[in-house]
Amino acid sequence: MSKIELPENIASLSAYSSAKSEKLTGTTWLNANESPYSRRVNLNFDALNRYPDPQPDAVISAYANYSGLNPEQVLMTRGADEGIELLVRTFCEPGKDSIALFLPTYGMYKVTADTHNVGITALEQNLLQQGSATDILKAVGKAKLVFICNPNNPTGATVSTDKIASIAAALKDKALVVVDEAYIEFCEQLSAASLLSDFDNLVVLRTLSKAFALAGLRTGFTLAAPDVLAPVRKVIAPYPVSAVVAQIAQEALTPDAITQMRRQVSILNKAKEKLIEVLGSSDKITKVMTGQGNFVTVQVRQVNDIKQAMQSGLIMRPFTLFNEDNWLRISIGSEQELEQVRLWLTQPQAEK
Incomplete structure (x- = not known):
């Protein structure tokens, strides 16, 4: 191990834990506020031996x-x-x-x-x-x-x-x-x-x-x-x-790509409204934050319900908020992905 002393602020630093830094396994990924829409791109280069424009x-x-x-x-x-x-x-x-x-x-x-x-x-x-x-x-x-x-x-x-x-x-x-x-x-x-x-x-x-x-x-x-x-x-x-x-x-x-983006945003916003309704009527959820963005943050009645979701392959983002460790952020995914959330909500509550 190197004997070079770290600056105090780096030695005591708590690094940011991104959703992807946790090596999780799952089948449905709603933990990183990613869009469910994948993009196909066509690339064509003949000058990759040259440095790029710093600000294209x-x-x-x-x-x-x-x-x-x-x-x-x-x-x-x-x-x-x-x-x-x-x-x-x-x-x-x-x-x-x-x-x-x-x-x-x-x-x-x-x-x-x-x-x-x-x-x-x-x-x-x-x-x-x-x-x-x-x-x-x-x-x-x-x-x-x-x-x-x-x-x-x-x-x-x-x-x-x-x-x-x-x-x-x-x-x-x-x-x-x-x-x-x-x-x-x-x-x-x-x-x-x-x-x-x-x-x-x-x-x-x-x-x-x-x-x-x-x-x-x-x-x-x-x-x-x-x-x-x-x-x-x-x-x-x-x-x-x-x-x-x-x-x-x-x-x-x-312009065409921006129009497509706005169409997708409209679809995701509507999907979010439906998900909020489902979350609000679930016995597993005690509070729903209905703000803006492509996610919904909720308070779960029991932490074990979060573990139950993870074990089933449904990966959402657990949080500690307001000194309580039973908060969960759910990204707005595709209809198929959000169906997995609905299925989780209908499962019997996990044992404490």
């Missing part, structure tokens, strides 16, 4: 057009996760600065801050939902970045664009407000992208992993004012986007 113009222009922005407001990244990491690395000084987040929320904000020895101001979702912009301004203190996952993973809670605007206004010249819109296609009317022209301290994170059904591509976008992106462009790796990824992403952002 065709993809940047296509995503700018899709999001209603200018190309200079768009940075392509390796998933939205790289966007999180770049913002922390660019704007926060290790051992000095901090970020603010509203718990429970996506775990990578904390892991990224811990990795870079950046402090965390841990606030509650209730403050974000119920508090005023002035309340939030006081609570975030001197945090450099304020992360708002909208819709929030894993609760599905949302924040209106008016509320985002008021928070950005309150934090002007004090902090960057980072709105993570990984699931925004499932409720497009709530996007904060339209606010970017009004607030130069606002950043929006996007991904092709969810509604665009390209989780395996690891493609995201950081949207912000050019002055905000300028220092980030200095920090990002020299060739973050492979030629293969760029070609597939460009194809996914054509």
Whole structure:
């Protein structure tokens, strides 16, 4: 074993446990908020011996057009996760600065801050939902970045664009407000992208992993004012986007492909409504969070019922929320996959 001493923040780091990091076996996978729609792509390359364009113009222009922005407001990244990491690395000084987040929320904000020895101001979702912009301004203190996952993973809670605007206004010249819109296609009317022209301290994170059904591509976008992106462009790796990824992403952002994506989103949203009805009438479920996104988070009466589902090959995502370990996030899959959830719900409750 190497005798090289680790920095204290890395030695004590609790790594993010992704759905795919757990080596599970199953037949129905509803644990990672993936789309059930697989995409077929046609690839054609004759210059893989050359380095790719660091920021492929065709993809940047296509995503700018899709999001209603200018190309200079768009940075392509390796998933939205790289966007999180770049913002922390660019704007926060290790051992000095901090970020603010509203718990429970996506775990990578904390892991990224811990990795870079950046402090965390841990606030509650209730403050974000119920508090005023002035309340939030006081609570975030001197945090450099304020992360708002909208819709929030894993609760599905949302924040209106008016509320985002008021928070950005309150934090002007004090902090960057980072709105993570990984699931925004499932409720497009709530996007904060339209606010970017009004607030130069606002950043929006996007991904092709969810509604665009390209989780395996690891493609995201950081949207912000050019002055905000300028220092980030200095920090990002020299060739973050492979030629293969760029070609597939460009194809996914054509008008026909976007129309298809929205059609699929509509189908998934309707399937979610039906699933919520079934969950609400089940004796196995004590609470259903009916927020936005391609998932439903529920509280299960008995933890053993979750184990029963896993043993049958139905893989969903267990969570500990509000200091209780009987929470479960269910991704919205195909009709056949969701039928397995319904079958599980009709099985006799597992013994304690």
